[in-house]
Amino acid sequence: KRRHSSESEPEEESSSSDEEKEEQKPEIEKFSGSDSNTAEKPEEGVKVAEMDQQPAGPSVPVHQPASSKLPCKPAVFIPVDRSPEIQEARLKLPILAEEQVIMEAINENPIVIICGETGSGKTTQVPQFLYEAGYASSDGTIGITEPRRVAAVSMSQRVAKEMNLSNRVVSYQIRYEGNVTDETQIKFMTDGVLLKEIQKDFLLSKYKVVIIDEAHERSMYTDILIGLLSRIVPLREKKGLPLKLIIMSATLRVEDFTNNKKLFSVTPPVIQVDARQFPVTVHFNKKTPLDDYSGECFRKVCKIHRMLPSGGILVFLTGQAEVHSLCRRLRKAFPFQKTNTAGGDDDKEESVEEMRKFKKSRRQKKVMALPKIDLDNYSVVPVDEGDEDRDAETDDDMAGSDIDLDLGDGDSEEDEKSDSSLPLYVLPLYSLLAPEKQAKVFRLPPPGTRLCVVATNVAETSLTIPGIKYVVDCGKVKKRFYDKITGVSSFRITWISQASANQRAGRAGRTEPGHCYRLYSSAVFMDFEKFSAPEITKRPVEDLILQMKALNIEKVINFPFPTPPPTEALAAAEELLIALGALKEPPMTGRLKQQLAAKLSCPISPLGRIMATFPVAPRYAKMLALSRQHDCLPYTITIVSAMTVRELFEELDRPAVSEEEAAELKGKKARFLQMQRIWAGQGPMQKLGDLMVMLGAVGACEYAGCTRKFCEGNGLRYKAMLEIRRLRGQLTTAVNSVCTDAGLFVDPKMKPPTEAQATYLRQIVLAGLGDHVARRIQAEELLDDKWKNAYKTALLEDPVFIHPSSVLFKQLPEFVVYQEIVETTKLYMKGVSAVEPEWIPALLPPYCHFGKPLENPPPSYCPETGRVRCHRPSVFHRVSWQLPAVEVD
Numbered sequence: 001k002r003r004h005s006s007e008s009e010p011e012e013e014s015s016s017s018d019e020e021k022e023e024q025k026p027e028i029e030k031f032s033g034s035d036s037n038t039a040e041k042p043e044e045g046v047k048v049a050e051m052d053q054q055p056a057g058p059s060v061p062v063h064q065p066a067s068s069k070l071p072c073k074p075a076v077f078i079p080v081d082r083s084p085e086i087q088e089a090r091l092k093l094p095i096l097a098e099e100q101v102i103m104e105a106i107n108e109n110p111i112v113i114i115c116g117e118t119g120s121g122k123t124t125q126v127p128q129f130l131y132e133a134g135y136a137s138s139d140g141t142i143g144i145t146e147p148r149r150v151a152a153v154s155m156s157q158r159v160a161k162e163m164n165l166s167n168r169v170v171s172y173q174i175r176y177e178g179n180v181t182d183e184t185q186i187k188f189m190t191d192g193v194l195l196k197e198i199q200k201d202f203l204l205s206k207y208k209v210v211i212i213d214e215a216h217e218r219s220m221y222t223d224i225l226i227g228l229l230s231r232i233v234p235l236r237e238k239k240g241l242p243l244k245l246i247i248m249s250a251t252l253r254v255e256d257f258t259n260n261k262k263l264f265s266v267t268p269p270v271i272q273v274d275a276r277q278f279p280v281t282v283h284f285n286k287k288t289p290l291d292d293y294s295g296e297c298f299r300k301v302c303k304i305h306r307m308l309p310s311g312g313i314l315v316f317l318t319g320q321a322e323v324h325s326l327c328r329r330l331r332k333a334f335p336f337q338k339t340n341t342a343g344g345d346d347d348k349e350e351s352v353e354e355m356r357k358f359k360k361s362r363r364q365k366k367v368m369a370l371p372k373i374d375l376d377n378y379s380v381v382p383v384d385e386g387d388e389d390r391d392a393e394t395d396d397d398m399a400g401s402d403i404d405l406d407l408g409d410g411d412s413e414e415d416e417k418s419d420s421s422l423p424l425y426v427l428p429l430y431s432l433l434a435p436e437k438q439a440k441v442f443r444l445p446p447p448g449t450r451l452c453v454v455a456t457n458v459a460e461t462s463l464t465i466p467g468i469k470y471v472v473d474c475g476k477v478k479k480r481f482y483d484k485i486t487g488v489s490s491f492r493i494t495w496i497s498q499a500s501a502n503q504r505a506g507r508a509g510r511t512e513p514g515h516c517y518r519l520y521s522s523a524v525f526m527d528f529e530k531f532s533a534p535e536i537t538k539r540p541v542e543d544l545i546l547q548m549k550a551l552n553i554e555k556v557i558n559f560p561f562p563t564p565p566p567t568e569a570l571a572a573a574e575e576l577l578i579a580l581g582a583l584k585e586p587p588m589t590g591r592l593k594q595q596l597a598a599k600l601s602c603p604i605s606p607l608g609r610i611m612a613t614f615p616v617a618p619r620y621a622k623m624l625a626l627s628r629q630h631d632c633l634p635y636t637i638t639i640v641s642a643m644t645v646r647e648l649f650e651e652l653d654r655p656a657v658s659e660e661e662a663a664e665l666k667g668k669k670a671r672f673l674q675m676q677r678i679w680a681g682q683g684p685m686q687k688l689g690d691l692m693v694m695l696g697a698v699g700a701c702e703y704a705g706c707t708r709k710f711c712e713g714n715g716l717r718y719k720a721m722l723e724i725r726r727l728r729g730q731l732t733t734a735v736n737s738v739c740t741d742a743g744l745f746v747d748p749k750m751k752p753p754t755e756a757q758a759t760y761l762r763q764i765v766l767a768g769l770g771d772h773v774a775r776r777i778q779a780e781e782l783l784d785d786k787w788k789n790a791y792k793t794a795l796l797e798d799p800v801f802i803h804p805s806s807v808l809f810k811q812l813p814e815f816v817v818y819q820e821i822v823e824t825t826k827l828y829m830k831g832v833s834a835v836e837p838e839w840i841p842a843l844l845p846p847y848c849h850f851g852k853p854l855e856n857p858p859p860s861y862c863p864e865t866g867r868v869r870c871h872r873p874s875v876f877h878r879v880s881w882q883l884p885a886v887e888v889d
């Protein structure tokens with residue numbers, strides 16, 4: 001019931017019966033070795049405690065010879081009724097020539113790796129080979145995982161069309177939607193969806209074949225799936241229900257999968273599909289533009305379109321907003337007369353229509369919502385009328401600065417008005433684009449036009465667009481980065497890797513020789529990393545460990561990762577999860593070494609299971625899990641969203657370029673401080689500190705309809721506010737799907753919390769951010785002037801201070817909890833709330849030490865008062881607070 005989520009619903013109906021599941025358990029427990037904990041069996045899922053053992057051992061041959069005993073061996077040939085055009089297009093794909101080799105390898109081996117250049121036909125054809133060979137049946141599906149939703153949806157549609165089957169048979173399932181039915185035989189899904197299915201049915205009994213596609217992307221879930229499947233495949237074999245695993249990858253490093261004895265005891269065969277790749281001429285820019293790569297893309301497309309022979313253009317940008325903005329600009333420059341039904345302008349019309357509807361609904365809401373909300377609690381600013389989302393694009397100057405001259409005479413005056421007679425058929429392409437619009441890129445452009453697709457990274461390997469002859473590569477990609485201290489993630493735009501740059505260039509040579517224009521210099525290219533590192537090695541792993549524990553994989557450290565994360569990262573994650581109560585703490589008996597080992601294999605707790613269902617970092621998940629009480633959920637959702645989107649507030653202390661600007665900034669600052677005081681509230685509200693300011697700012701902003709004008713007038717960053725709104729919507733949906741009776745509304749407007757709720761919220765935040773507690777060094781404890789007004793934190797030896805921008809900057813409460821520490825001239829805490837000392841032992845027992853004072857206390861300890869100590873009892877960063885006489889029962 002707890003894991004009631006939409007993506008797993010279809011499985012529930014068709015999953016094996018309870019008796020079957022019962023029957024599976026003993027088998028798996030045998031594999032997991034003698035397990036003293038079997039009595040404490042979790043209610044769902046099966047127990048797989050020891051992922052370190054090679055389950056089958058040397059006695060079970062993993063490499064099976066072709067044998068008629070194998071139930072997986074196809075007995076029949078299932079005919080497929082393809083249209084002549086489809087058949088003709090298929091025959092041109094390089095992978096068709098390898099069908100026999102591939103199918104023989106699959107028949108004879110439980111695990112096969114297929115490598116082939118993007119566009120060679122892996123994703124669309126391998127499922128069809130398997131289907132024709134009888135691998136799909138009423139009791140077994142062919143499952144294909146994709147790291148991107150866009151690929152899961154569009155590939156299922158493509159394969160259904162090629163096979164002339166309905167989407168009841170060839171279906172997809174992504175996080176919140178899908179069209180899977182009882183008849184489904186080929187199922188495309190995201191890797192996250194399959195991982196959730198493993199949580200319900202470890203043996204994946206309803207699949208005959210699992211294909212892990214795009215393995216070269218090394219997404220975290222793909223890596224975990226490969227690790228898990230390396231164990232599931234031999235287990236299924238032992239049960240006499242073999243499962244085939246096929247790993248498909250672009251031609252990039254496969255050694256992590258093949259040279260890895262921990263992963264596969266027998267190296268799986270690698271089948272290389274030859275690429276039919278035409279030569280691509282690469283042109284570098286002489287200089288690398290600093291910021292305006294989007295403008296540079298525009299200029300380059302204009303030049304290509306005017307000067308070069310026919311052939312499609314593919315532009316790589318980093319995000320949806322950029323893609324749309326360039327599309328608009330190009331459509332304006334090269335108007336496309338809508339003489340054809342397959343017009344390119346319907347996007348625009350639709351968005352006008354959407355905007356009209358949105359405005360209308362907002363007007364209605366305003367009228368209805370007014371009496372419910374106490375305006376004074378959030379805002380003194382009048383609600384602003386009729387403001388709308390202005391187009392973020394600025395019409396920057398069009399001078400073609402330092403374009404390389406490969407495109408002709410280097411005339412530098414570009415004009416938005418083009419004299420080209422050939423219309424440009426401009427299409428956007430990104431992950432979240434509606435599937436029917438995505439599908440347009442695969443169709444022929446209207447006659448007499450040139451196709452120009454403006455895409456994000458999805459076009460790099462997941463999708464192959466026909467007819468592309470020119471690639472324009474901005475060299476950047478939007479990537480998620482993780483803050484080392486807080487683990488909070490954010491998206492940043494960075495340079496791509498050399499491997500990615502070459503993939504992008506390759507998109508130009510699919511059908512004939514092509515050209516790739518790189519908007520950066522060859523010197524910059526040489527500085528790119530060769531490959532981007534697997535995601536799993538670059539991020540904190542608390543959330544991953546929690547997900548794995550939810551799968552009952554206890555000894556995470558022994559899990560067969562294709563590339564393991566650093567051991568310290570694993571240990572730190574486990575320690576944090578124990579402290580949060582997501583894992584059951586091991587008994588503190590035995591030698592230190594045994595204790596440490598026990599700490600690295602703790603089972604998940606019931607709280608941990610709930611936390612694992614929320615799509616946020618565990619600290620925040622704990623806050624959400626506690627917030628059902630006292631109706632705090634809407635506030636916690638807002639606080640968590642606001643903390644995830646960083647830099648809510650405009651930088652008003654920046655140096656001004658003119659006197660007018662200085663005066664403007666000064667005025668804005670005064671106004672912002674006034675607003676900040678109002679948003680922080682009074683009394684108990686105020687103690688929630690910066691988090692109350694965040695709540696107040698979001699509340700006021702939503703009340704005003706979240707307009708740019710309101711934000712700019714009050715020192716809020718408009719983009720951040722829109723992002724918070726989006727995240728709140730997503731989290732509300734996620735919470736509603738976990739607690740189906742919570743019935744939270746997705747309406748962004750909310751009432752201010754009551755004083756009691758503000759106090760509960762402080763406790764909730766303390767419970768989630770427990771390792772971020774800090775205590776102010778009192779005057780009588782001062783040993784050194786550098787500790788004046790300073791706080792001692794659990795994680796750092798050095799003094800830290802409340803950031804001057806905090807509403808608690810002057811108040812200096814004794815105990816605070818902070819969101820993050822930033823280092824400028826000093827170490828500063830941001831996102832600060834006050835907490836009461838007596839809450840700490842009650843809410844954070846793992847952080848409290850109820851013993852005698854330490855023999856060798858660190859310098860900040862004062863023997864006279866005996867009030868605070870921080871020490872590190874082990875390799876883990878743990879703190880012990882010794883509190884002044886607090887009654888704890």
Ligand code: CDP
Binds near residue numbers: 116119122155158464
């Ligand atoms: O997976 P891989 O990159 O090896 O190739 P694929 O995605 O199976 O694509 C094979 C061919 O099918 C490409 O040439 C695509 O252009 C074409 N295709 C298409 O025409 N329409 C789609 N919706 C998907 C693929």
Ligand code: MG
Binds near residue numbers: 122213214
């Ligand atoms: Mg593919």
